[in-house]
Amino acid sequence: MRPAWWMGMRFTLAGRNEALARLVLTAAGVALGVTLVLLTLTAIPALQGRDHRAAWHGTTAASPATAADRALWLATDDHFLGRDLFIVRVAALGPHPPLPPGLTRLPGPGQVAVSPALSDLLAATPADALAARLPGTLTAQIAADGLAYPEELVAVIGQQPDQLRTAGAAEVAGIATTAPGLLDSPALRVILTIGAVGLLMPVVIFVAACARIAAARREQRFAALRLVGATRAQIAVTAAAETCLPAAAGVGLGWLGYLLARPALAAAVTFDGAHFMPGDVRTPAGQQLLVVLGAPLLVVAATIVGLRRAQVSPLGVRQRVRTRTPRLWRLTPVAIGLAGLATIAATDLTDPSRGSVATAQTLIGATFGALLLGLVLAGPLLCTLAARLLSRLSRRMPELMAARRIAADPYTTFRAISGVAVAALVTTMFAGSAAGVGANLDRPDPDALRIDAVEVLLAGHPPQPLLSALTADPGVKRTLLARHDPHRPHTLAVSCVELSTAVNLTCPDPPSTTGRTPEGLTGITRLDPPDPRLPAYAIYVITDGAPLTGERIRSLAPPTVTVSTGHDLTELDRRQLTELETGLRTAMLFVLLVAVASLTIGVAAGLIERRRPFTLLRATGLHLRELHRTVLLETGLPLAATTVCGVALGLAASAAVASATNQHWTAPGPAFALTVAAGLLLTLAVAATTLPLVKTVTEPTTIHFE
Amino acid sequence: MTVIVEGVGLRKRFGLTEALRGADLAVRAGEVVAVMGPSGSGKSTLLHCLAGILRPDAGMVAFDGRRVDTMSDRQRTQLRRGAFGFVFQFGQLIPELTAVENVATPLLLAGQRRRTAIGAARAWFDRLGLSGLDGRLPGELSGGQAQRVAVARALVGRPRVVFADEPTGALDTAAGDDVMDLLVTSAHAQDTAAIVVTHEPRVAAFADRTVLVQDGLVDADEDAQLGVTR
Numbered sequence: 001m002r003p004a005w006w007m008g009m010r011f012t013l014a015g016r017n018e019a020l021a022r023l024v025l026t027a028a029g030v031a032l033g034v035t036l037v038l039l040t041l042t043a044i045p046a047l048q049g050r051d052h053r054a055a056w057h058g059t060t061a062a063s064p065a066t067a068a069d070r071a072l073w074l075a076t077d078d079h080f081l082g083r084d085l086f087i088v089r090v091a092a093l094g095p096h097p098p099l100p101p102g103l104t105r106l107p108g109p110g111q112v113a114v115s116p117a118l119s120d121l122l123a124a125t126p127a128d129a130l131a132a133r134l135p136g137t138l139t140a141q142i143a144a145d146g147l148a149y150p151e152e153l154v155a156v157i158g159q160q161p162d163q164l165r166t167a168g169a170a171e172v173a174g175i176a177t178t179a180p181g182l183l184d185s186p187a188l189r190v191i192l193t194i195g196a197v198g199l200l201m202p203v204v205i206f207v208a209a210c211a212r213i214a215a216a217r218r219e220q221r222f223a224a225l226r227l228v229g230a231t232r233a234q235i236a237v238t239a240a241a242e243t244c245l246p247a248a249a250g251v252g253l254g255w256l257g258y259l260l261a262r263p264a265l266a267a268a269v270t271f272d273g274a275h276f277m278p279g280d281v282r283t284p285a286g287q288q289l290l291v292v293l294g295a296p297l298l299v300v301a302a303t304i305v306g307l308r309r310a311q312v313s314p315l316g317v318r319q320r321v322r323t324r325t326p327r328l329w330r331l332t333p334v335a336i337g338l339a340g341l342a343t344i345a346a347t348d349l350t351d352p353s354r355g356s357v358a359t360a361q362t363l364i365g366a367t368f369g370a371l372l373l374g375l376v377l378a379g380p381l382l383c384t385l386a387a388r389l390l391s392r393l394s395r396r397m398p399e400l401m402a403a404r405r406i407a408a409d410p411y412t413t414f415r416a417i418s419g420v421a422v423a424a425l426v427t428t429m430f431a432g433s434a435a436g437v438g439a440n441l442d443r444p445d446p447d448a449l450r451i452d453a454v455e456v457l458l459a460g461h462p463p464q465p466l467l468s469a470l471t472a473d474p475g476v477k478r479t480l481l482a483r484h485d486p487h488r489p490h491t492l493a494v495s496c497v498e499l500s501t502a503v504n505l506t507c508p509d510p511p512s513t514t515g516r517t518p519e520g521l522t523g524i525t526r527l528d529p530p531d532p533r534l535p536a537y538a539i540y541v542i543t544d545g546a547p548l549t550g551e552r553i554r555s556l557a558p559p560t561v562t563v564s565t566g567h568d569l570t571e572l573d574r575r576q577l578t579e580l581e582t583g584l585r586t587a588m589l590f591v592l593l594v595a596v597a598s599l600t601i602g603v604a605a606g607l608i609e610r611r612r613p614f615t616l617l618r619a620t621g622l623h624l625r626e627l628h629r630t631v632l633l634e635t636g637l638p639l640a641a642t643t644v645c646g647v648a649l650g651l652a653a654s655a656a657v658a659s660a661t662n663q664h665w666t667a668p669g670p671a672f673a674l675t676v677a678a679g680l681l682l683t684l685a686v687a688a689t690t691l692p693l694v695k696t697v698t699e700p701t702t703i704h705f706e
Numbered sequence: 707m708t709v710i711v712e713g714v715g716l717r718k719r720f721g722l723t724e725a726l727r728g729a730d731l732a733v734r735a736g737e738v739v740a741v742m743g744p745s746g747s748g749k750s751t752l753l754h755c756l757a758g759i760l761r762p763d764a765g766m767v768a769f770d771g772r773r774v775d776t777m778s779d780r781q782r783t784q785l786r787r788g789a790f791g792f793v794f795q796f797g798q799l800i801p802e803l804t805a806v807e808n809v810a811t812p813l814l815l816a817g818q819r820r821r822t823a824i825g826a827a828r829a830w831f832d833r834l835g836l837s838g839l840d841g842r843l844p845g846e847l848s849g850g851q852a853q854r855v856a857v858a859r860a861l862v863g864r865p866r867v868v869f870a871d872e873p874t875g876a877l878d879t880a881a882g883d884d885v886m887d888l889l890v891t892s893a894h895a896q897d898t899a900a901i902v903v904t905h906e907p908r909v910a911a912f913a914d915r916t917v918l919v920q921d922g923l924v925d926a927d928e929d930a931q932l933g934v935t936r
Contacts, residue, residue: 003814003815003817003820004815006814006820007803007811007814010802010803010807011802014802014803019802217801221800221801221802224798224799224800225800225811225815226783226786227759227786227792227794227798228786228787228791228792228798228811228812228815228859229783229784229786229787229788229790229812229815229816230783230787230815231780231783231815232779232780232783234815
């Protein structure tokens with residue numbers, strides 16, 4: 001096998017410009033793929049890391065002992081302007097109490113330890129809006145070990161044991177170390193896998209496009225070797241040797257790229273509004289080794305599989321089997337996907353009684369998978385149909401040539417543009433969903449707090465003196481006390497008309513006293529008018545709408561009282577939508593760029609392979625502009641056909657999901673249409689950059705015989 | 707002389723086209739046979755079937771008494787490597803390898819050490835009148851020079867049979883004569899049989915015997931009439 005290996009190296013290093021181009025581009029493609037895989041693999045460790053770092057938040061009386069003495073522990077989840085604020089009140093019951101991570105000692109009574117982000121926030125915020133919730137003097141800062149993410153707001157407040165016992169604190173012997181596992185769900189893994197595959201697919205297509213550079217010449221060379229007695233195994237070794245070098249270089253560069261991109265990724269990516277700790281954004285060593293060793297093996301295996309044609313016979317390309325016309329069965333996955341969309345549209349995913357979340361996730365995952373696979377499988381068929389139409393309509397040589405070329409090998413034609421088609425589907429699907437979600441966020445959500453309202457759930461606390469303090473706040477316009485009837489669970493005793501000033505609901509007209517559920521308010525009924533003898537349940541506060549008013553109300557409330565503002569949920573939704581938008585936009589830009597690069601290489605490789613017939617055509621009088629027209633049509637027509645299908649499927653998918661989640665579906669606006677048109681034009685413009693190559697490689701003076 | 711390569715009742719069809727319709731041909735050891743015939747008559751298909759490149763749909767091919775048509779791909783590859791040599795009209799030289807490396811390729815593939823293989827290949831360059839061109843790439847050689855390198859590559863492993871398909875098809879008269887002279891002289895010197903497909907009587911004249919292929923059949927009468935000994 002040594003001579004075969006030597007020949008492979010010779011072909012790589014001493015080959016012509018095409019060999020060098022293939023080497024460089026394949027290495028670049030592999031590098032990109034390796035970097036992407038390694039960066040994607042950081043997602044789970046990063047999420048697990050955040051989860052693990054937050055494990056101590058779950059400390060309870062049942063937590064295993066970690067210290068000699070005990071401590072009193074009262075943890076509350078608070079908020080500040082849409083950000084989570086974790087506050088724990090502690091009191092040591094001995095000299096060696098359990099210690100949360102990030103602290104060297106437990107704060108004593110009157111002492112407060114805060115995270116760096118909370119320290120900065122305290123300095124920039126009026127005291128009555130935030131500092132009032134943290135009674136005591138700042139004496140320590142919580143180190144990174146105790147933070148789930150860099151901008152986490154955490155406070156550990158030292159208090160007197162008696163004070164804490166009265167407030168209902170638990171006696172703990174240790175700090176919890178087991179992560180709750182909230183961020184490592186199977187659904188998240190599925191989403192990450194789909195995302196990784198979505199990003200990797202264009203890269204794989206790019207590497208395949210690089211491998212096709214001068215493929216005909218390469219196959220002829222292998223056929224010549226077979227003719228003089230090279231075995232299939234020797235050809236495989238030669239091809240493997242040819243691929244090994246760029247693959248190895250690509251893996252090295254890719255790993256370097258991962259090391260360089262990791263800090264940037266940690267600095268740029270946010271999840272749930274927060275960055276990850278840089279140390280957590282790291283692919284485990286075993287997985288790194290697997291990728292570094294596995295990537296070249298995969299590339300070599302793909303090369304050997306791709307050799308089949310050259311191994312058919314020592315006559316090589318002269319014996320090439322005619323490409324089979326794509327059949328109608330290729331539409332099956334799309335049909336399954338469309339059936340799945342119809343099922344999703346007819347399902348109410350918001351109704352938990354209509355099936356489990358896992359079933360809904362499986363249905364959605366399978367449907368989107370079928371649509372993506374369907375587009376990729378149906379692509380060659382679409383290209384063939386477009387070619388037939390062009391052939392039927394063509395009146396001139398360029399159209400006919402382009403139609404014949406597409407029809408002769410629709411698989412290669414589609415491979416070059418498949419990345420753009422897939423990007424069109426995913427982008428449209430997201431743009432359609434985002435338009436709907438955005439529109440829904442702008443509409444009042446039934447049964448939700450109004451934007452200027454605050455809900456204070458008293459949890460057994462008497463309404464006074466809080467009610468008086470609230471009334472004294474300059475930002476509070478009005479308060480409303482809601483009561484509940486102990487004999488009628490889930491019953492709210494409040495005037496519906498009054499409640500409707502704080503909550504989005506429509507009251508029955510005329511007012512009913514039968515306890516009928518008002519329209520828009522689900523899960524609870526009401527008594528109308530309220531009975532003042534019933535116990536207080538909640539205070540609804542109508543404010544001036546200023547965000548800091550809500551925060552002052554939170555500061556006034558006792559620790560165990562839950563305060564929600566109208567901003568909370570919409571802010572969370574908007575933040576997640578913005579994160580999703582940014583992430584997907586970046587991913588789609590990347591996919592489009594890689595797809596355009598593949599397309600350009602594919603067009604250039606096709607030109608180089610057909611230089612001889614094109615040169616002869618030019619020599620016999622075909623104008624250069626007619627060749628240009630042929631090349632552009634070969635790319636533009638299938639591109640337009642498959643992109644239109646991708647956009648249509650994307651719109652259908654977003655409409656189905658909107659229907660299933662009871663959201664109002666809004667078609668993406670003119671901006672999206674312009675983006676799609678601009679993307680198509682950009683793709684064609686980049687493909688057109690290869691046109692000067694047509695002139696260069698088809699100069700009639702280059703006709704020569706080897 | 708004993709028959710070294712023999713095809714009996716060879717049939718081969720490509721789609722609707724029947725290229726061979728029961729062709730028979732026997733070639734003796736050390737004999738140079740020219741296969742003539744009009745375009746599309748099946749000459750090249752006959753050559754490829756005899757060389758084990760194509761498997762006939764029916765009929766039998768034998769080399770040195772062994773059935774070739776029933777051999778596995780691996781066995782046929784071994785035959786091509788050790789017992790057969792090939793000269794085609796175009797493209798059989800590997801553009802990335804120098805002329806001497808091209809000639810050495812069969813020896814390298816057979817497992818010879820590189821230095822030995824290159825040394826044996828270089829010895830052919832003086833015989834070919836190509837001294838000083840051994841380090842050139844195929845693209846830097848003229849058509850005649852490239853074909854002479856191809857002849858050297860076909861003969862370097864001292865094969866029992868050389869199969870040549872229009873070896874002079876892309877050359878002018880003088881260069882074509884040079885190549886044929888080299889091929890026939892070297893084959894005779896090594897006692898190597900040669901089957902040369904050509905449509906030029908001038909090229910066929912270099913052979914010991916000429917057969918005519920027409921409509922997928924070897925014309926027996928023509929074989930008899932054209933059979934001449936140089």
